Amino acid sequence: MANGRDLKLIKDFRFDEENVSTVTSIEQINVEDNCEELLYQTGLASEIEPDLPVLNRKQHLEFLNSSLKYLPKGYEVLDSSQPWLCYWILHSLNLLENPPNAEVSSALVARLARCQTESGGFGGGPGQSAHLAPTYAAVNALCTLGTVEAMALIDREKLQKFLYSLKNADSSFSMHHGSEADIRGVYCALSIARLTNIYTEELFSGSAEWIVRCQTYEGGFAGVPGMEAHGGYAFCGLAALFLMGQEDLIDFPAFLRWAVSRQMKLEGGFQGRTNKLVDGCYSFWQGGAFPLINLILKTKEGMPMPSSLLFNQEALQEYLLICCQHPRGGIIDKPGKSQDLYHTCYGLSGISVAQFGFDPNHPTVIGPPENKLVPCHPLYNITSESAEKATIYFQSLPCPCPSRLI
Numbered sequence: 001m002a003n004g005r006d007l008k009l010i011k012d013f014r015f016d017e018e019n020v021s022t023v024t025s026i027e028q029i030n031v032e033d034n035c036e037e038l039l040y041q042t043g044l045a046s047e048i049e050p051d052l053p054v055l056n057r058k059q060h061l062e063f064l065n066s067s068l069k070y071l072p073k074g075y076e077v078l079d080s081s082q083p084w085l086c087y088w089i090l091h092s093l094n095l096l097e098n099p100p101n102a103e104v105s106s107a108l109v110a111r112l113a114r115c116q117t118e119s120g121g122f123g124g125g126p127g128q129s130a131h132l133a134p135t136y137a138a139v140n141a142l143c144t145l146g147t148v149e150a151m152a153l154i155d156r157e158k159l160q161k162f163l164y165s166l167k168n169a170d171s172s173f174s175m176h177h178g179s180e181a182d183i184r185g186v187y188c189a190l191s192i193a194r195l196t197n198i199y200t201e202e203l204f205s206g207s208a209e210w211i212v213r214c215q216t217y218e219g220g221f222a223g224v225p226g227m228e229a230h231g232g233y234a235f236c237g238l239a240a241l242f243l244m245g246q247e248d249l250i251d252f253p254a255f256l257r258w259a260v261s262r263q264m265k266l267e268g269g270f271q272g273r274t275n276k277l278v279d280g281c282y283s284f285w286q287g288g289a290f291p292l293i294n295l296i297l298k299t300k301e302g303m304p305m306p307s308s309l310l311f312n313q314e315a316l317q318e319y320l321l322i323c324c325q326h327p328r329g330g331i332i333d334k335p336g337k338s339q340d341l342y343h344t345c346y347g348l349s350g351i352s353v354a355q356f357g358f359d360p361n362h363p364t365v366i367g368p369p370e371n372k373l374v375p376c377h378p379l380y381n382i383t384s385e386s387a388e389k390a391t392i393y394f395q396s397l398p399c400p401c402p403s404r405l406i
């Protein structure tokens with residue numbers, strides 16, 4: 001039994017193993033077996049030690065702080081994701097209420113400054129061309145640091161011109177000049193523009209309609225119109241519509257049906273898309289949509305207001321705390337994988353959503369009270385406190401006038 005869920009009953013109801021023949025369905029059975037074992041063992045242990053499961057805060061902090069100083073060779077492939085590495089580490093540290101000291105903070109601002117390009121956007125590393133994804137990550141990292149030194153690094157006039165230059169005729173946004181355009185582009189551009197107060201209606205005219213075209217027959221959102229719905233893209237689509245105040249444009253019943261079907265019955269974590277495996281990072285990409293879903297429900301007449309998020313918040317925390325904590329710190333995708341900064345960031349963000357996403361004043365925390373993280377802003381995925389601080393700072397500055405762009 002895990003948190004009111006009878007694991008054996010769930011397993012008995014799964015498809016007939018004899019007739020299973022696909023690679024994914026065999027993998028699914030292995031993942032379920034691994035998770036069941038871990039959930040069951042912790043269930044047994046909690047009869048003697050009721051304060052389980054425990055968030056290994058100390059180990060996570062050691063992993064994150066050591067990653068600020070040294071990254072193993074495997075991270076070479078992320079040479080063009082340096083602002084992402086900063087964001088994943090800093091946001092995780094903030095969620096654990098352990099931000100870096102002033103010296104480390106200034107060193108990180110200097111590192112991000114070396115990624116900033118003449119265009120106002122940020123590249124993946126020093127000397128690399130500007131790209132929307134590292135620009136989004138750099139802005140989030142700087143706002144997470146939250147010092148004036150950090151926020152003042154952002155050149156808002158140039159950054160606004162950079163965003164304008166990436167907009168396409170169909171109102172989608174390219175990730176960089178001459179590149180693919182997908183739903184991440186619109187979300188990144190909107191998140192940057194809203195957070196730093198360089199948003200204009202003109203810049204995003206037509207983008208909501210483009211996003212709506214990405215909603216699929218299943219109800220989720222794909223990267224581009226006509227492709228497969230996926231949690232990463234679903235968060236981008238829904239959050240982007242919210243950032244434009246256009247969330248009413250989606251087919252809400254279809255989205256809701258798709259979203260509530262993504263939490264795995266036995267594992268308790270989320271899958272990214274239909275018939276695929278659970279993964280710790282979707283705790284945020286899928287879980288993060290649920291506070292937004294509740295906001296939509298609040299505005300719908302005749303709809304009962306739910307008394308929680310519309311997924312099992314306890315089961316998600318159990319998946320992350322029991323199946324996804326690496327003994328040497330950091331969060332993993334699923335049992336058997338090794339820890340990394342991306343999964344640590346989105347796993348901890350998922351715990352925060354599961355704890356605070358329904359009501360930040362009455363968090364739902366499993367395990368001891370020390371497991372409590374801090375609330376996240378549901379649209380930017382930086383802490384609510386960082387978002388508030390950045391909003392106050394950037395709202396005190398005028399929005400650059402778009403006519404000067406011509």
Ligand SMILES: CC(C)=CCC/C(C)=C/CC/C(C)=C/COP(=O)(O)OP(=O)(O)O
Pocket residue numbers: 133184187188230231232233236271272273276277279285
């Ligand atoms: C803001 C921003 C940059 C957002 C990114 C959102 C995001 C995580 C998109 C995921 C894209 C995708 C199709 C993954 C499938 O990977 P897979 O086939 O390895 O995994 P799966 O089997 O779990 O689908």
Ligand SMILES: [Zn+2]
Pocket residue numbers: 279280281282333343
């Ligand atoms: Zn993942």
